[in-house]
Amino acid sequence: MRIGLIGTGRIGSFHAGVLARHPEVASLVVTDMDPARAGQAAARTGATAVASAEAVLAAGVDAVVITSATAAHAELIGRAARAGLPAFCEKPIALDLAGTLGALREVERAGSVLQLGFMRRFDAGYAAARTAVRGGALGRLHTVRSATSDPAPPPAAYLPLSGGLFRDCLVHDFDILRWVTGREVTEVYATGSDAGPAMFREAGDVDTAAALLTLDDNTLATATATRCNGAGYDVRMELAGDRDQIAVGLDDRTPLTSAEPQGPPAPAEPWPGFLERFAPAYEAELDAFLGVVRGERANPCDGREALHALRVAEACERSRAERRPVRLTEIPGA
Numbered sequence: 008m009r010i011g012l013i014g015t016g017r018i019g020s021f022h023a024g025v026l027a028r029h030p031e032v033a034s035l036v037v038t039d040m041d042p043a044r045a046g047q048a049a050a051r052t053g054a055t056a057v058a059s060a061e062a063v064l065a066a067g068v069d070a071v072v073i074t075s076a077t078a079a080h081a082e083l084i085g086r087a088a089r090a091g092l093p094a095f096c097e098k099p100i101a102l103d104l105a106g107t108l109g110a111l112r113e114v115e116r117a118g119s120v121l122q123l124g125f126m127r128r129f130d131a132g133y134a135a136a137r138t139a140v141r142g143g144a145l146g147r148l149h150t151v152r153s154a155t156s157d158p159a160p161p162p163a164a165y166l167p168l169s170g171g172l173f174r175d176c177l178v179h180d181f182d183i184l185r186w187v188t189g190r191e192v193t194e195v196y197a198t199g200s201d202a203g204p205a206m207f208r209e210a211g212d213v214d215t216a217a218a219l220l221t222l223d224d225n226t227l228a229t230a231t232a233t234r235c236n237g238a239g240y241d242v243r244m245e246l247a248g249d250r251d252q253i254a255v256g257l258d259d260r261t262p263l264t265s266a267e268p269q270g271p272p273a274p275a276e277p278w279p280g281f282l283e284r285f286a287p288a289y290e291a292e293l294d295a296f297l298g299v300v301r302g303e304r305a306n307p308c309d310g311r312e313a314l315h316a317l318r319v320a321e322a323c324e325r326s327r328a329e330r331r332p333v334r335l336t337e338i339p340g341a
């Protein structure tokens with residue numbers, strides 16, 4: 008297969024490496040708004056760098072991987088759909104609901120494939136949690152605690168193009184909450200803090216956020232995120248039922264130190280970031296995408312799935328701004 012990749016920043020250059028090593032990928036064509044970045048990624052992976060997204064779409068590729076800044080996703084999804092090309096796009100689809108719905112309409116009109124990059128669906132721990140919850144091993148689920156803690160803020164230039172902490176970061180927690188539990192969020196109450204580095208206040212964003220989510224069977228969930236977790240990269244989910252409780256992301260690299268004299272030792276090598284923690288999941292999601300392109304497997308995360316997670320993020324932003332609980336019925340879905 009010949010694959011095109013648009014956007015060779017942090018995640019794009021990582022995905023380019025994964026694709027270049029994949030046995031099904033015969034050639035890779037990459038581009039970036041910053042030609043030097045595209046050139047570096049091409050030199051590292053043996054890909055061909057071209058000058059623009061149009062050049063990628065016109066390069067005879069079988070599919071496109073969109074890893075540009077979020078602000079460009081919707082337009083690039085539309086272009087791939089109009090070119091009749093299957094697309095994998097990093098989350099989220101767009102910075103807002105209107106952009107998301109517009110991109111989905113383009114994909115549905117063209118009848119093309121769009122897979123979204125919610126890689127936690129390919130992580131072994133989350134998959135085991137899904138099996139435990141759905142198989143009844145925990146009994147009646149009553150509480151879920153989901154947390155995403157980045158070790159340090161992204162570059163300041165990333166923030167205005169990111170959509171904010173709920174859409175950019177917590178959207179992963181909202182997607183995986185649905186995927187693990189099989190339940191829909193019906194109401195949210197969310198808040199955020201910009202007490203950390205000034206760049207968050209300047210971008211109108213928050214560095215730390217918390218949301219209380221009610222699911223449609225009245226299970227309660229919390230989702231928290233921060234960009235300022237000095238201990239390391241910590242992505243976890245705890246699920247408690249009336250029979251048992253389990254934790255995803257709790258291992259000897261979890262950046263968490265017990266305060267108890269008899270507690271487990273502090274991690275020798277705490278997870279430094281998402282690329283290390285989720286490397287196998289990123290590989291598995293792209294392998295799945297290539298299977299979807301070949302027509303050999305069903306799409307594991309289509310645009311409508313991604314829309315659900317974004318609607319929860321939108322409800323959280325509204326809740327934070329208006330300081331009140333927001334029901335999901337208030338957020339348009341079509």
Ligand SMILES: NC(=O)c1ccc[n+]([C@@H]2O[C@H](COP(=O)([O-])OP(=O)(O)OC[C@H]3O[C@@H](n4cnc5c(N)ncnc54)[C@H](O)[C@@H]3O)[C@@H](O)[C@H]2O)c1
Pocket residue numbers: 013014015016017018019038039040041044060074075076077079097098099124125126165175281
């Ligand atoms: N799934 C995950 O775990 C994960 C992790 C990180 C980032 N992401 C997502 O991936 C996307 C990129 O994030 P990043 O951290 O790599 O950001 P980044 O800023 O490092 O890279 C983005 C790149 O896109 C390029 N770009 C922007 N607009 C473009 C356009 N129209 N055409 C071509 N190139 C364009 C920029 O020049 C830059 O090199 C974001 O949507 C982000 O939400 C997902």
